[in-house]
Amino acid sequence: MATVTASAPRALPAVLKNRVIAKLALLALAAAILVPLANARWASGSWPEALTVDLTQPLTGASDWIIDNRDSHPLFLYFFGHISNAVVLSVRAVYLALLTIGWAGVTALGAFVAWRVAGVRLALGTAAAFLACGLLGMWVPTMQTLALMVVAVLASVVVGALLGLAAGLSDRMDRVLRPVLDTMQVLPAFAYLLPVVLVFGIGVPAAVLATVVYAAPPMARLTALGLRGADKGVLEAVESLGATARQRLLTARIPLARKELLLGLNQTIMMALSMAVIASVIGAGGLGDRVYQALASVDVGAALAAGIPIVLLAVVLDRVTAAAGAGTGQRPRAGWPYALAAAVAVAVAGRLLGRADWPDTWTVNIAEPVNRAVDWMTAHLYSGVPVVGGTADWAGHFTTWVLDPLRDGLQWLPWWSVLLIVAALAWLIGTWRTALTAVLAMAAIGVLGVWEPSLDTLSQVLAAVAVTLVLGFATGIAAARSERFERALRPVLDVFQTMPQFVYLIPVVALFGVGRAPAVAAAVVYALPAVVRITAQGLRQVDPAALESARSLGATSGQQLRQVQLPLARRSLLLAVNQGVVLVLAVVIIGGLVGGGALGYDVVFGLAQGDLATGLVAGAAIVCLGLMLDRVTQPTERRAKKGA
């Protein structure tokens, strides 16, 4: 007690400390009452059987009903059927248009649009990217993917903008929509592929709709953010001119939100492209299908040849839309007609000169050298490297010394103590509301009857996040300190982030064997770029004056980093942790494909066996895990700011 009075001048930390103690004391009190009660009734380490709900019956019933009625029920004939037809018709129209323009026309059109929007350098990059797709022998699949993307992105933008408009204009809608958008993003696509396939059948309509579910949320969020962030002064001025509500919206709020809208478009495109491969699992065709088919014959080279066009499309679309958002390269409008005319001229010339199809002889076969490189790598690194051992040994040690104790420890903990730990962590970092959400999410996992596999998945996620953060922070610090290193790193991060995860499914198994270790490796590769970027950016943005003064006091470079930069960049680092967790969780499914087991495997199993009960329940458990982890790692300040 004496210490508390002694530190009276520094009242704030003391109060803070007191609040932490008070929260913990309150939790301990609640636990002291509830735990003996719970323990007396359901004394078991794992989630008690009595508190679970079995959804197998209703879900299987629902899936049977759909199969029996989808050819005759009015709901399908007059609603889903028309949606499906509209999607097929529009994708077909875009695809036929792209084929008609021919490869020369498409390349020219892309280059000219990029030129008008983003300048000469990106125009050249765009043209080179399209030509590379052709050279890799992927012209037709690229056009199929492009057609699918055009329709899916348009639909996502429309849906997202409408939702965002509602959330931006009404606080109540905002509150209602936020958890919906969260769920849309965290629910692993594999889990809802199955219901979508049941309703729409395999193929393009199902793929487009699954993509829209995944890609619309960022558009909705950023639209709402843009509308809410509009400058109050301008709005008042417009109002004083006597504008009606709709005029205010159309002439002031939407134009003011232009930047956010374009960023939303950018994000939507990236999300849609990342679905291109997953959608191939339900027969969407295009590049994703080529990646997936190459895997059947364990052909990394062929998978890469189809993966590179996806990366190229993603990078080009990202840079062009980002430039549009930033407003660089803006030229007077008069340039557009000339650019379009030139593109049309090239297209017509291409058709007149020869064929619209990409010439068969102009292709480069990269599959063979790539396969040889992969073979060499796995043959030499897998085992028997002197002193350090091979990758297989590392994977074995990692499994035995990290993953096993973590999993067994989590599964050994009594179920109520897991809830208590979650509550304590979430409450310390946030409010009692976040704590309640986190606990309810965790409890829902138990109620769904997948407690054990969920803790298995959780242990893999925690291990992967730890590795990601160690590597990510180290790389991020290095990138923040050296401009040159960051420039060199950028394309590598781009590739990591956009390369379809299916492509490195075989290399991770070849290096780490089948099991949970390759699943962790795949997750780390996927989540690393975001953590590195956020860390580097956060460190860069630290107030230069603070750094300068530290330097003038004679702080060494290490001291500057530890005592000034890292504390000041705390918020960015926390965001990096949060993003790391969310992204790692997104790769759980890929983990299921390389032997990670647990929830990821159940989701894949559900889709492969048409078993709605297994797949959907596991998917829901992943959502709950995501929600819990998000709340436990997300400080309250950020949430408060987001809503403002």
Next chain:
Amino acid sequence: MRTRTSVLAAVALLAVTTGCGAADMTKQASPFANAQGSKSVTLSVQSWVGAQANVAVAQYLLEHELGYRVDTVQIDEVPAWDALSQGRVDALLEDWGHPEEEQRYVKDKKTIVNGGDLGVTGHIGWFVPTYFAEQHPDVTDWKNLNKYADQFRTPESGGKGQLMDGSPSYVTNDKALVQNLDLNYQVVFAGSEAAQITQIKQFAKEKKPFLTYWYSPQWLFKKVPMTEVKLPAYKEGCDADPAKVACAYPHTPLQKYLNADFAKSGGEAAAFLRKFKWTTEDQNEVSLMIAEQKLTPQEAAKKWVDSHESTWKQWLS
């Protein structure tokens, strides 16, 4: 006013383009299909190479001998049945036995018809690498498996031996078998055939012992010779209750299935697919070209077709 007109126009456009009234979802093909305006067939391809080989040869002959345009859709078996009943794909060339789906679609709904034998007999079993079986001949009987559990151990299998299973889409009773035969083994699911093959190749490179779920016909046997472990003999109906299975997997004559409408009005293509029938050796020949020599399925099919004219001529007559 203007917005209302445009909304009306949009609705009208939608109605005109999609047709008013009921939309028949069973009549939708892929938007990429048939882009050149010729008669076309859509075949489903499953994830294993044998299935790719069937489709590659059928596709080559349909395109070069009968003048069809062929589209292929990569899809797992169970969703493929679904797609077949809806007419999204016209044929499934290699089915390993799905009694529930047969009951539902072939017998009850009559939207799918049996297209006859593929000519290949499939068999699932447990396998150890031949180099290991030669050193330890008694490993090939399930009764001795517990003796070797230690040697089959991996970090993933805990203290037990590892029995590696593959893709979630495959038929398996392995968990029940391990339990009911009292084996000191842990079933580890590789999660995909690609992962399983990669792991088997890595084991083989180091001449390590392993025990795996595997199936024939399969091209990998040519690269990594494997010997089957004898399980208690299969008897009709011994696998009826999934929880109580304690016997080996059956030998299954693989079947072809066709969409019912396609079977009736598919003309030459449907007749050809019904007659398509080849041997295990034929299939393996094409599979090996695809998987090991890394030929594209088209190239592999062409090679096989060029050298086996007498076989495929019968399918066209």
